[in-house]
Amino acid sequence: xxxxxxxxxxxxxxxxxxxxxxxxxxxxxxxxxxxxxxxxxxxxxxxxxxxxxxxxxxxxxxxxxxxxxxxxxxxxxxxxxxxxxxxxxxxxxxxxxxxxxxxxxxxxxxxxxxxxxxxxxxxxxxxxxxxxxxxxxxxxxxxxxxxxx
Numbered sequence: 001x002x003x004x005x006x007x008x009x010x011x012x013x014x015x016x017x018x019x020x021x022x023x024x025x026x027x028x029x030x031x032x033x034x035x036x037x038x039x040x041x042x043x044x045x046x047x048x049x050x051x052x053x054x055x056x057x058x059x060x061x062x063x064x065x066x067x068x069x070x071x072x073x074x075x076x077x078x079x080x081x082x083x084x085x086x087x088x089x090x091x092x093x094x095x096x097x098x099x100x101x102x103x104x105x106x107x108x109x110x111x112x113x114x115x116x117x118x119x120x121x122x123x124x125x126x127x128x129x130x131x132x133x134x135x136x137x138x139x140x141x142x143x144x145x146x147x148x149x
Contacts, residue, residue, distance in 0.1 A: 029094075029097075033097070036093060054085050054086055055083065057082030058080045058081060060076060061077045061079065062074070
């Protein structure tokens with residue numbers, strides 16, 4: 001019964017929903033990046049390299065062997081470095097995009113946690129901590145002034 005209770009707490013606290021939303025957004029983000037890399041960035045890059053299609057680039061280690069009837073008897077062995085370059089480009093785009101998003105979110109978080117910035121609503125827990133800090137500073141000043149007399 002403890003496992004069921006623990007799962008219920010996990011689901012109710014929002015962890016499971018946060019993970020589900022993150023996974024769904026990640027899958028959609030992957031599709032966007034895939035199209036961005038293959039349909040937007042690689043075509044001009046291919047144009048700059050005289051129409052080279054990176055998807056087809058490979059080092060052939062052993063050619064395919066075809067018999068007289070046209071049947072392939074031995075498959076081609078090749079290293080598809082063009083695919084690697086596409087995946088590497090995807091990785092760079094995803095990494096840079098995530099960096100920009102995290103940087104933007106950190107800027108928003110910093111502004112939200114700044115209790116002196118009145119243009120953004122400060123979360124209650126941060127505001128309470130700021131109030132406690134101010135009270136402690138006042139109390140320390142009073143104690144210093146009493147001990148100094």
